[in-house]
Amino acid sequence: MEDLSALQHYLNRIGHLGPDEEIKYTEKPGEGNMNYVVRVGTNQRHFILKQSRPWVEKYPQIAAPVERSQVEATFLEKIQGVDELENSCPKLLWSDPQNYILAIEDLGRSxxxxxxxxxxxxxxxxxxxxxxxxxxxxxxxxxxxxxxxxxxxxxxxxxxxxxxxxxxxxxxxxxxxxxxxxxxxxxxxxxxxxxxxxxxxxxxxxxxxxxxxxxxxxxxxxxxxxxxxxxxxxxxxxxxxxxxxxxxxxxxxxxxxxxxxxxxxxxxxxxxxxxxxxxxxxxxxxxxxxxxxxxxxxxxxxxxxxxxxxxxxxxxxxxxxxxxxxx
Ligand SMILES: Nc1ncnc2c1ncn2[C@@H]1O[C@H](COP(=O)(O)OP(=O)(O)OP(=O)(O)O)[C@@H](O)[C@H]1O
Ligand SMILES: [Mg+2]
Structure with missing residues (x-):
């Protein structure tokens, strides 16, 4: 996903970019160990992509359960509509369980x-x-x-x-x-x-x-x-x-x-x-x-x-x- 055109291609393929939407940049949103996490900025908006891989991102020699991205997606779905919970977490925009990817609301550079x-x-x-x-x-x-x-x-x-x-x-x-x-x-x-x-x-x-x-x-x-x-x-x-x-x-x-x-x-x-x-x-x-x-x-x-x-x-x-x- 480091490659902008590959990322653009992927997001178009799964239908999560608008017709005139173009990726302008990606950046690391903060420190993490387990997953590949990236902020994606387009000409229209920005959001966070998080992908789990069958290993720990920072220590690729350590295996890690890949289904974790679906757990995170399900959690964010479950709290939707619940006062005091949904506003305390980023919204889930979509998830792609086949590729263990989720897209979530960007809470800003923090x-x-x-x-x-x-x-x-x-x-x-x-x-x-x-x-x-x-x-x-x-x-x-x-x-x-x-x-x-x-x-x-x-x-x-x-x-x-x-x-x-x-x-x-x-x-x-x-x-x-x-x-x-x-x-x-x-x-x-x-x-x-x-x-x-x-x-x-x-x-x-x-x-x-x-x-x-x-x-x-x-x-x-x-x-x-x-x-x-x-x-x-x-x-x-x-x-x-x-x-x-x-x-x-x-x-x-x-x-x-x-x-x-x-x-x-x-x-x-x-x-x-x-x-x-x-x-x-x-x-x-x-x-x-x-x-x-x-x-x-x-x-x-x-x-x-x-x-x-x-x-x-x-x-x-x-x-x-x-x-x-x-x-
Ligand atoms: N929705 C968001 N909006 C803005 N920044 C975010 C968001 N989600 C994650 N980040 C940034 O990316 C960093 C890594 O995200 P996250 O903790 O979800 O990844 P992780 O790989 O599971 O990390 P860890 O190994 O610490 O569990 C966070 O510390 C934060 O700085
Ligand atoms: Mg984590």
């Missing part, structure tokens, strides 16, 4: 929220509120058919619940930060904790009661002129809503946002009676751990001492299941 991992960067109270209300509303959607997304869940399961805790996983944590390997070491031999974590991994893999986003962290939030927008629901499935809320809160901790935003999320989310606070607590702890000692590293500005403290807190949340009690 960055995601991964800058909040930097020291002294805070997410605004309004943005936090909108993101939380999005989750609350999403988890209340009545269930209808949705792809199982089994392969993407397996991929996530591996990197959240298993790989970070393997004694020999080949990851050179000291190359990420000197001293990090010894932070991880005790967790890799804590069989009791590891068996707890694998139990939660099974719950992640089992069918759940809500449509969840599945990757609800600052990299999936865009900072646009119209406020925060939620993108990239390729890990969505019918799963445990506790997972999304736990991941969101874990990232507030990783980004050192303080207790206030965490409490605010909890208050605004208004967990329903069937919300499993023990599961929520454990998922949050596990997300913190896997981001610190697993492969999906973040642009964190934390010292080794900070990481030791976070790992201790995360352990407590997994073992004592007491996160909700602190909120």
């Amino acid at each position: 960055s995601d929220f991964t800058h909040i991992y930097a020291k002294h960067e805070k997410i605004s109270s309004d943005d936090l509120e909108s993101a939380t209300i999005f989750l609350r509303r999403l988890h209340k959607l009545p269930l209808s058919t949705f792809p199982e997304n089994r392969e993407m869940r397996k991929l996530n399961h591996e990197h959240i619940f298993r790989f970070p805790f393997l004694r020999e996983n080949g990851l050179d944590l000291d190359a990420t930060q000197k001293g990090l390997a010894s932070v991880a070491a005790p967790f890799k031999v804590n069989e009791k904790l590891k068996s707890e974590i694998s139990k939660y991994g099974e719950i992640y893999l089992a069918p759940g009661r809500a449509l969840i986003h599945g990757d609800f962290y600052p990299g999936s939030w865009l900072n646009t002129n119209e406020g925060i927008k939620i993108i990239d629901p390729e890990f969505a499935f019918h799963g445990p809503p506790e997972f999304d809320v736990a991941v969101m809160i874990a990232h507030m901790m990783l980004a050192k946002q303080g207790k206030r935003p965490v409490k605010k999320i909890w208050k605004l989310y208004q967990p329903p009676a069937n919300f499993d606070t023990a599961l929520f607590s454990a998922f949050a702890g596990i997300e913190i751990m896997r981001r610190l000692i697993g492969i999906a590293q973040l642009p964190l500005e934390l010292s080794i001492a900070d990481k030791i403290n976070l790992m201790a807190k995360a352990t407590e949340w997994i073992e004592k299941k007491n996160l909700a009690g602190e909120l």
Whole structure:
């Protein structure tokens, strides 16, 4: 798709360009790892194309389930017409399942929220509120058919619940930060904790009661002129809503946002009676751990001492299941 005339030909062939519409430019809209994502500008408009390929775009040697683009398309379809959801995400313009391509509304040249991992960067109270209300509303959607997304869940399961805790996983944590390997070491031999974590991994893999986003962290939030927008629901499935809320809160901790935003999320989310606070607590702890000692590293500005403290807190949340009690 790098070649403008090939792209023009493709879009004409599938009938998604107007008769006098001509592609003028393409550009990379922002950082991503998994997919091929491009902004397409024509003489009449601009939009985003996203193609999944059977590998991870940034690491072509790593295989990745290609059906993920259809999961994303289905998610965007399902939220159409739902107040508080459709305006928080880009509109789906069309999808071409045969070529694993979707076209979505361009939300403009904007960055995601991964800058909040930097020291002294805070997410605004309004943005936090909108993101939380999005989750609350999403988890209340009545269930209808949705792809199982089994392969993407397996991929996530591996990197959240298993790989970070393997004694020999080949990851050179000291190359990420000197001293990090010894932070991880005790967790890799804590069989009791590891068996707890694998139990939660099974719950992640089992069918759940809500449509969840599945990757609800600052990299999936865009900072646009119209406020925060939620993108990239390729890990969505019918799963445990506790997972999304736990991941969101874990990232507030990783980004050192303080207790206030965490409490605010909890208050605004208004967990329903069937919300499993023990599961929520454990998922949050596990997300913190896997981001610190697993492969999906973040642009964190934390010292080794900070990481030791976070790992201790995360352990407590997994073992004592007491996160909700602190909120
Ligand atoms: N609808 C949109 N409007 C404007 N920019 C967008 C839009 N969708 C994506 N982008 C930009 O492209 C980047 C990559 O998009 P996205 O996160 O969907 O791709 P990805 O390959 O799934 O990324 P990752 O590997 O992080 O999951 C985003 O961070 C954002 O900067
Ligand atoms: Mg993605």
